[in-house]
Amino acid sequence: MKLRYAGTCARCGTPIDAGVTADYDRVSRSVTCVACPARRALPEPAEASASPRHAITPELPPHLEAVDGTAGGSAVREFDRRHDARQQRVQTAHPRIGRFLLAVFDDPQSTKAWATGAVGEQRLGDMLAGIAGPDLRVLHDRRVPRSTANIDHLVVCPSGVYVVDAKRYRDARPELRVEGGLIRPRRELLFVGGRDRTKLVDGMHKQLALVRAALADQPDVPVHGVLCFVDADWPLIGGSFTVQGVAALWMKKLRTTLTVPGALDPDRIADLQWQLHEAFPRQKESSAARA
Structure with a gap:
C-alpha cells in the first residue's frame, strides 16, 4: 500500500517517506521496504540485549478506537454559547431585574432546539x-x-x-x-x-x-x-x-x-x-x- 505517513522499515531500519509503496503488516502494525532482503538486518535476541541502542523500533501507524x-458535542457547545450570551445580554440590559427575567422567561426556541438536537445525537x-x-x-x-x-x-x-x-x-x-x-x-x-x-x-x-x-x-x-x-x-x-x-x-x-x-x-x-x-x-x- 502507499503509506499515508512516514515510517521506518522493520527489517533494515531505512526511513520510508509518506506516499511510497511499502508492505504493511496489520498484525504487528509495522512497515517494510518492498524490495527489502530477508530478515537478517534485525539483531538476534542475544545481540539485541547486548547492544539495545541498535535495536530497531518500527514506527507504528496511527490508530483509532472503534x-x-x-x-452531540457541537450541539451542546452551541446551546451553551447561546444560553450564556442571552444571560449576559439580559443582565447587562437589566442589572436590577435581569436574574428575575431569566428565571421567568425560558430560552427562545431557536436556542432550545440545539439542546433538543444534542439529545437525539447522544441517543x-x-x-x-x-x-x-x-x-x-x-x-x-x-x-x-x-x-x-x-x-x-x-x-x-x-x-x-x-x-x-x-x-x-x-x-x-x-x-x-x-x-x-x-x-x-x-x-x-x-x-x-x-x-x-x-x-x-x-x-x-x-x-x-x-x-x-x-x-x-x-x-x-x-x-x-x-x-x-x-x-x-x-x-x-x-x-x-x-x-x-x-x-x-x-x-x-x-x-x-x-x-x-x-x-x-x-x-x-x-x-x-x-x-x-x-x-x-x-x-x-x-x-x-x-x-
Missing part, C-alpha cells in the same frame, strides 16, 4: 457504541474543513460508509410526498409533522458530496446518506422510505441496516475510518468542555 469523537451515539467493533467503526461530530458545518455521524461497516444525520422531532411523522410526474418534473419532498423539511435532504446531499470527494481513491466503496429520526411518530407497519436517494428511518431500523453483511473486511474498515478521520477531524472542544 468509536471516535463525542456524539443515536449510544446505540452506535453498542454495535461498534472491528467490523463497524464510528466517527462522531466531525469538522468540515474551511466551514462552520459539521457531520453528526460517519459509520463504516461491511456494506459501506454511512453519513448519518440525527433529527429529533417528537411525535411528528416523517413522510414522502411526490409532486409532478406528467407535465411538471417529478420531485420527491420530505415532510415531517405536516411541514416541508426537504432542506434536510438538501443538506445531506452536500455532506455526501464531501464524503465521496474524500474517498475519491476508493470508488468501490458505497456511500449512503441517512436521516435518522429519533422520537418520531412511525407507523406500526412499514414507515421507512427513501427520498431523493436518502434513507429516512428510525434507530432500530438503522441498526439493522448497518449490521447486514457486506464486502468490506475489518482491515479495510479500519483504513477507511482513518481516511475519513483525516478528511474530517474531530471538533475542537472548548477549555470549559474539557474541564
Whole structure:
C-alpha cells in the first residue's frame, strides 16, 4: 500500500517517506521496504540485549478506537454559547431585574432546539457504541474543513460508509410526498409533522458530496446518506422510505441496516475510518468542555 505517513522499515531500519509503496503488516502494525532482503538486518535476541541502542523500533501507524469523537458535542457547545450570551445580554440590559427575567422567561426556541438536537445525537451515539467493533467503526461530530458545518455521524461497516444525520422531532411523522410526474418534473419532498423539511435532504446531499470527494481513491466503496429520526411518530407497519436517494428511518431500523453483511473486511474498515478521520477531524472542544 502507499503509506499515508512516514515510517521506518522493520527489517533494515531505512526511513520510508509518506506516499511510497511499502508492505504493511496489520498484525504487528509495522512497515517494510518492498524490495527489502530477508530478515537478517534485525539483531538476534542475544545481540539485541547486548547492544539495545541498535535495536530497531518500527514506527507504528496511527490508530483509532472503534468509536471516535463525542456524539452531540457541537450541539451542546452551541446551546451553551447561546444560553450564556442571552444571560449576559439580559443582565447587562437589566442589572436590577435581569436574574428575575431569566428565571421567568425560558430560552427562545431557536436556542432550545440545539439542546433538543444534542439529545437525539447522544441517543443515536449510544446505540452506535453498542454495535461498534472491528467490523463497524464510528466517527462522531466531525469538522468540515474551511466551514462552520459539521457531520453528526460517519459509520463504516461491511456494506459501506454511512453519513448519518440525527433529527429529533417528537411525535411528528416523517413522510414522502411526490409532486409532478406528467407535465411538471417529478420531485420527491420530505415532510415531517405536516411541514416541508426537504432542506434536510438538501443538506445531506452536500455532506455526501464531501464524503465521496474524500474517498475519491476508493470508488468501490458505497456511500449512503441517512436521516435518522429519533422520537418520531412511525407507523406500526412499514414507515421507512427513501427520498431523493436518502434513507429516512428510525434507530432500530438503522441498526439493522448497518449490521447486514457486506464486502468490506475489518482491515479495510479500519483504513477507511482513518481516511475519513483525516478528511474530517474531530471538533475542537472548548477549555470549559474539557474541564
